[in-house]
Amino acid sequence: MQSTDKSTLRKLLRQKRRDLDSFAQQTAAENLLIQLLTLDAFAQSKKVAMYLANDGEIAASEVQQWMYANGKHPYLPIVRQSNGRNSLLFAEAKQDAAYSENHFGISEPVVNDDELVSPDKLDLVLLPLVGFDQSGNRVGMGGGFYDTTFEFLKNGNDLQQKPILIGLAHECQKVKQISAESWDIPLSIVVTDQQVYRLGK
Numbered sequence: 001m002q003s004t005d006k007s008t009l010r011k012l013l014r015q016k017r018r019d020l021d022s023f024a025q026q027t028a029a030e031n032l033l034i035q036l037l038t039l040d041a042f043a044q045s046k047k048v049a050m051y052l053a054n055d056g057e058i059a060a061s062e063v064q065q066w067m068y069a070n071g072k073h074p075y076l077p078i079v080r081q082s083n084g085r086n087s088l089l090f091a092e093a094k095q096d097a098a099y100s101e102n103h104f105g106i107s108e109p110v111v112n113d114d115e116l117v118s119p120d121k122l123d124l125v126l127l128p129l130v131g132f133d134q135s136g137n138r139v140g141m142g143g144g145f146y147d148t149t150f151e152f153l154k155n156g157n158d159l160q161q162k163p164i165l166i167g168l169a170h171e172c173q174k175v176k177q178i179s180a181e182s183w184d185i186p187l188s189i190v191v192t193d194q195q196v197y198r199l200g201k
Contacts, residue, residue, distance in 0.1 A: 017173060029193075032062065037066075044123075048125075048126065049125040050063060050074050051077060058128070074092070078091050079145070085148050088119065120162070125146075126166050127146050127165060129190065132173065133175055136187045136199035164189075169192050
């Protein structure tokens, strides 16, 4: 797909992933886990943030179940406002956790504030994408949650820093080029249901 403005690109790619039927989504979720298991960064991480898929996002549900079975701790984002900006804290998604919907209609674990974890305490973050290119640029949903939350990684997101940020997407969400904004946090790795992309200029 050729480069285009971000709002148009976002609309096109969201429709692409929503068009995938339930069988395609389940197959993608299973293949996503297979691809992630090839990464040392995933194998060596204990505290791993992820997300509950909606709007056709590639599901991390198989990844979450594998983590429970292999001694890892999945965390889910909790939306918070600070100084008028939306950002994220993280709550451990225990197997017996209760959930409630936030004002975006997305389920979050019900936890006390003292159980919330700041982003710098995580080992790895698996974040959803709307689109990505080979240079590590991405299109998200437009709310800026991840850019705000992880702006402390602005000077570089490499495998020596924690947390490591890995984007997750369907293969059909890869595009030729995305224009980068000054506030964007670039990605070093994107994993799809078909491939691991090690990104860079």
